[in-house]
Amino acid sequence: MKVLKYILISAVTLFVLFVILMLFMFFMNKNSNYNPKFSESKLIHEVAGESFYIPRNYIWSYTKISENRVFLPNLHAIIPEFDGFTEANKDRYEKLGWHDEITFLIEDASKFFDHMKTNELRAQDSFKNYVIPESKREWSGFEVYDRTTFRDEFYYIVHNGESYYFTCNKTDSVPYPSCKTTHNINDKIYVSYTFAKKHLANWQSIHNDLMGLIDKFRKNHD
CATH class of the missing domain: 1.20.5 (Single alpha-helices involved in coiled-coils or other helix-helix interfaces)
Known part of the structure; x- marks a missing residue:
């Protein structure tokens, strides 16, 4: 005993x-480097020759701000509204762990090796190197696999002819499980983003709204 x-x-x-x-x-x-602000003044983020005009309250950290330009910003928004950081939603942003916040990066796709250039190629690389094939199951239209890392799962789906994938913590493996992915915006630019696993069932609206927000940043220079 x-x-x-x-x-x-x-x-x-x-x-x-x-x-x-x-x-x-x-x-x-x-x-x-956590430094969120309520300000909606816009800063320019240059990626692969394109300019994104990002309100300051969508930026939670960065390496440097020089005049009106921001370098290597980490961005965030609130699900499902996709609002920036405000006095009204401050408590939702500042909760410990993953809840309603989504964090994301807009980056240069030239950093990828040729075998990782597209969503499908990155998914196939995971299938080849990081998933356990015999663990396959299904959930809400996804193929789901255990990853070789003990606390992660790989979710894969083809929607409208395009591949989407998410690496998620197993639900009981960490206090606040999250899901992350990388997705090409175009041939030159990709976005990587992370959100609470509890929102995964709404992945389509999250993805589409995020793409809409990023497109708004691209045009938001008025």
Whole structure:
């Protein structure tokens, strides 16, 4: 009985330490250069020769701001409204963990190797190197696979002839499971984004609204 009690105490202790570690990692990542503002003044983000005019309240961190230009910005919005950071929604943004916030990056696609240039090629690379084929199951139209990393799953779907994929934490593996993906906007630019796994069933509207927001940034220089 003493041995069993010791094992149970050890298991609980390890789990608590794991949860604390995950929360600490999230906090440190979220707060690296974390500097959100309520201002809606626009800053220019240059990517692959294109200009995006981004309101300041959609930027939560960056490496540098020079005059009216922002460099390497990390962006965020609130699901499902896709509003920027405001006094009214501040509490929703600042909740610990993944809740209604989506974070995203708009980046140069030239950084990809040729075998990773498109959504389908990146999905196939995951199938080849990171998923466990025999774990295949289905959920809400997705093919779902366990990844070789113990706490992740791979979700794959073809919609209107285009491939979409998400790497998600297993629901019980972390305190606040999330899903992330990378998607080409065009041949030159891609977006990578992360949101709470609880919103995955609404992935189509999230994706379409995010693309609409990014397109608005592209035209939003008036």
